Amino acid sequence: MAARPHFRLAPFLLTAVTAGLAAAFGWAMWDAYMGAPWTRDGSVRAYVVALAPEVAGQIVEFPVKDNQFVHKGDRLMLIDPRDFRIAVSHSEAAVKQAKATLENTEIEAKRRQKLVKDVSISVEEEETYATKAIASRAQYEQALADLDQAKVNLERTEVRAPVNGWVTNLLAQRGDYAHVGQNVISLVDADSFWVDGYFEEIYLDQIHVGDPAEIKLMSYRPTLRGHVNSIARAINVPNAQPNHQGIASVNPIFTWVRLAQRIPVRVHIDEAPKGVALSAGMTATVQVNPATPARSK
Known part of the structure; x- marks a missing residue:
């Protein structure tokens, strides 16, 4: 009489537990992906101070170089x-x-x-x-x-830095003639960096001023911490622009296609890890972690 095959329970249980953990992890990731407002359409922003001389003359001193960091009050150039x-x-x-x-x-x-x-x-x-x-x-x-x-x-005749920042896109040099009101040097304000995240409007009911936010730059691994500073109250709308007769121009749409508009959300950077060099224009992924529950729709 042939022996009955021995049923091994341990591999079955191990497989079941692994599958269960994978399903739970997958559900948690999906819930985080769909629950927390996030966007990959973000960018680092900063104020740029454009400096133009208020008197005309030849530049006789130009002690700065492109991309050089300067402190507030430092001399940038001297006109004769x-x-x-x-x-x-x-x-x-x-x-x-x-x-x-x-x-x-x-x-x-x-x-x-x-x-x-x-x-x-x-x-x-x-x-x-x-x-x-x-x-x-x-x-x-x-x-x-x-x-x-x-x-x-x-x-x-002395042009000094009004802010701490970096000289950017420097094209002028010693010996050039400076004209009144003509931009000669630009500074990226080092104390003004923020991130604009462009969120689909379907997420706005979950985003509130003060909510913590996580910022992931394309160029760096560390995550930056911040919070929602403000939400834009207007974007450009192509419809309703008056034509030459003053009548609103309304583009036709397909009723079964509704595209969500993207609304700028300004995120203040609270903490940037050491070694992260911010540059205006960097691509960023922004996730907002709502501090308060979303309003019912």
């Missing part, structure tokens, strides 16, 4: 100050001359006031000298204002 120093000297001389003229006309006006009381001169002559004194004072004040302006222009 010689003409502006001369202008200050001229203005100082004009102030002295105007002051001397003022003192003289005021003395003459006071003298005529005494003479008119003694009927030595006419009232009309006395008023003439009083008017000259007033005009001299106005010229003196104008000379003071011109001196102040000359000093301000001299100070403006």
